[in-house]
Amino acid sequence: MNIKRALRVWQRNATVYKKLYRSSLALNxxxxxxxxxxxxxxxxxxxxDIKGMSYLEFIAPGIVMSSAMFAAxxxxxxxxxxxxxxQKTFDxxxxxxxxxxxxxxxxxxxxxxxxxxxxxxxxxxxxxxxxVKSNLVLFILPFILACGLIFASLSLIATAIVPGIxxxxxxxxxxxTPLFLFSGLFFPLEGLSSIVLIVAEINxxxxxxxxxxxxxxxxxxxxxxxxxxxxxxxLLILPPLPFILLRRKYLL
Amino acid sequence: MTVVxxxxxxxxxxxxxxxxxxxxxxxxxxxxxxxGPNGAGKTTLMGIIYGFIEFFNGDLILFGESVNRKNFPRIxxxxxxVPQDNNLDPDLNVLENLIVYGRxxxxxxxxxxxxxxxxxxxxxxxxxxxxxxxxxxxGMQRKLTFARGLINDPELLILDEPTTGLDPRSRRQIWExxxxxxxxxxxxxLTTHYMEEAEKLCDRIAIMxxxxxxxxxxxxxLSNNFGGNLEKVYLSLTEG
Ligand SMILES: Nc1ncnc2c1ncn2[C@@H]1O[C@H](COP(=O)(O)OP(=O)(O)O)[C@@H](O)[C@H]1O
Ligand SMILES: [Mg+2]
Numbered sequence: 060m061n062i063k064r065a066l067r068v069w070q071r072n073a074t075v076y077k078k079l080y081r082s083s084l085a086l087n088x089x090x091x092x093x094x095x096x097x098x099x100x101x102x103x104x105x106x107x108d109i110k111g112m113s114y115l116e117f118i119a120p121g122i123v124m125s126s127a128m129f130a131a132x133x134x135x136x137x138x139x140x141x142x143x144x145x146q147k148t149f150d151x152x153x154x155x156x157x158x159x160x161x162x163x164x165x166x167x168x169x170x171x172x173x174x175x176x177x178x179x180x181x182x183x184x185x186x187x188x189x190x191v192k193s194n195l196v197l198f199i200l201p202f203i204l205a206c207g208l209i210f211a212s213l214s215l216i217a218t219a220i221v222p223g224i225x226x227x228x229x230x231x232x233x234x235x236t237p238l239f240l241f242s243g244l245f246f247p248l249e250g251l252s253s254i255v256l257i258v259a260e261i262n263x264x265x266x267x268x269x270x271x272x273x274x275x276x277x278x279x280x281x282x283x284x285x286x287x288x289x290x291x292x293x294l295l296i297l298p299p300l301p302f303i304l305l306r307r308k309y310l311l
Numbered sequence: 312m313t314v315v316x317x318x319x320x321x322x323x324x325x326x327x328x329x330x331x332x333x334x335x336x337x338x339x340x341x342x343x344x345x346x347g348p349n350g351a352g353k354t355t356l357m358g359i360i361y362g363f364i365e366f367f368n369g370d371l372i373l374f375g376e377s378v379n380r381k382n383f384p385r386i387x388x389x390x391x392x393v394p395q396d397n398n399l400d401p402d403l404n405v406l407e408n409l410i411v412y413g414r415x416x417x418x419x420x421x422x423x424x425x426x427x428x429x430x431x432x433x434x435x436x437x438x439x440x441x442x443x444x445x446x447x448x449x450g451m452q453r454k455l456t457f458a459r460g461l462i463n464d465p466e467l468l469i470l471d472e473p474t475t476g477l478d479p480r481s482r483r484q485i486w487e488x489x490x491x492x493x494x495x496x497x498x499x500x501l502t503t504h505y506m507e508e509a510e511k512l513c514d515r516i517a518i519m520x521x522x523x524x525x526x527x528x529x530x531x532x533l534s535n536n537f538g539g540n541l542e543k544v545y546l547s548l549t550e551g
Contacts, residue, residue: 061384067414074411075402147398153363154392155415156384311324311364 060164064157068165069172071148072138076173084180087133091126091181095119098245109247112276119190120275121244121268123199127178127206128264132235135170135214136227142166143218143309159310163302167211174207175200185275193277199270202290206267209293215301219308244268260285263293312339312375314467314498315360319369322355322522329355331522332369342489342499344509347519348549353502354395356519357471360500361392373467388416391465393473395502397456399444405431405455406440409462416463423462430458433488435481449476457485468492470501474508486512506542516541520549 076083095118103114110117142148152162182199185191217230241248241255242264248255259265266286273281315337322330330352337343345353358364359371362383371378373386400408406427413423431437434454436447444452453476460468470489474482489512493499503509509516510530517527525548526533530541537544 063417064384064415070414071400071411074407075400078402146401147396148400148402150363150394150396151398151400151412152415154361154387154390154394155412156387156417157415158380158384159365311358311366 060158060160062164065161065164065168067157068152068162069169071152072165072169073172087126087130087177088180090129091122091177092184094122094125095185110278110281115188116190116192116276117272118245119185119188120199120271121242123178123181123185123203123275124206124264124267124271125239125242125244126181127174127203128210128235128239128267130173130177131170131207131211132214132231134173135166135211136217136230137224139166139170139215139218140221140224140227143305144224149309159306160302163215163305167208167215167298167301170211170214171204171207174210175204178203178206191275193275195274195277195279198274202267202270205290205294206263209263209290209297212297212301216297216304219301219304238262238264241265242268260289263290266290313337313372314339314341314374315343315500316372317356317360317369318372320356320359320371321368322352322359322364322366329522330359330367333519333522333524334369335517335524335527337498337500339498340493340496341514342493342501342512344513344516345500345502345519346504346506346509346516346545347502350521351519351549352522353519354471355522357392357394357469357500357502361390361469362387363394388463389466391460391463391468393457393460393468393470395471395475397452399452399455399459401443401445404441404443405436405447408444408455409459412459413462418463426462426464427458430461431455434458434484450478450481453477454481454485457488465497467498468500470499472502472504474503474505482508506540506545510541518545518548525549 098118099115106114149162153159179200182196186196217227221227241259242262243259248259266289269282269286273279313336317333317335320330320333321328333356345356347353355364359367374389376382376386378386400411403411409427409430410420410423413427418426431440434457436451436455439447444455447455457473474485477485486508489499501512513530515527515529516533517524519525528536533544534540537547
């Protein structure tokens, strides 16, 4: 595998994005802001402090992670699928020295880059609103990237499996939305039934939200080694899978 | 020197045999044509030669090297492709389409832009440089795809129905360019449904049907041996 050629694929997507970013940035930015305003200000008025944080301070670092998650997911489901099946971008690239694995790596890295872009922007915004309490906040950045890699991988796996583009509905409704709602982003899961907690332990977003919150608030006692271990484990297991599965779907 | 050699090339799509033990040799500087009805296996064969199709049986030897996963990327720097489906990048404009494609061949951006501008001028799309390729007519897209295939200045050019959908003047321009490429020593592989095109450009022709090569010879010999012009030969040999 030649990294330089994978970066060419990344660069192709970046070139396209540079042309369209104004409209897509605004659109992707709108949704997380809506959550912050609706839940933070709206619901926040009815919620007492959680672990010493105002409700807005409690959810803001989580929104950073969830926007990173959705950014990579949109890119590597609909985006990749259209490039592979409808636009024949993959076919065109396969006539050049770029190999299929390099093409997949380029898509994976691009999806992760989208996470980094959107996660960082939300992070900057919440800092400007004074919702970040600690300099440790900078440690969130590598975890935004980790979030990108994990969900780009999961999304590429979905892309390899779906029979058609409509089937992504299932991926979002039955998989990503539950992960999002039960990630501990909007409410602490600790008080809920133990089943919820057990399921949360295998939800990568749950750990990423915890990490993000701890660094943003500057309280390391909120996280443990387990949170890092789970993320590390997912980073080890997930990224190789799209290479195998997409190859099976695409190559003749 | 033999530039392309296929030995017993066979391709199955699931249980369907699209190519059936096809063998041929193409020499340096030669223009080699593949004729045959729709579904004969021409595009499949092209796909094997330019590395789009990974799984097949038989041997493919390019520039004297038996290709495998390891050496194919390096060999591909010398190959230009005009695929049957244009597959231009609809997210990019005319100029960007060639420059971005050139990047996959590690052509430096300045050089790529120079080459792209020349090629775009040649196919007479210079007034469309900054237009999205979706706005181009079918024939214009075809010409741009032809230009894209030349961006890496290939030694071997694979043309899968290069002039399908072109108006007569554009077709003649492409023919002229193909002849120029031949004169400068490039090797060309061409598939076409136009007998006139095959007769005019090809040094040798293979006639295919149902995944098999029926005959390989010069256009002249084909006419002599089978009687009548190339179209008659084609119609008498193929069943489609
Ligand atoms: N991706 C594919 N999957 C299944 N069958 C295919 C595929 N591509 C081509 N075929 C079949 O293989 C045969 C040869 O097709 P093709 O190589 O495109 O022929 P030609 O270019 O000579 O018209 C046809 O019967 C076609 O239906
Ligand atoms: Mg064809």
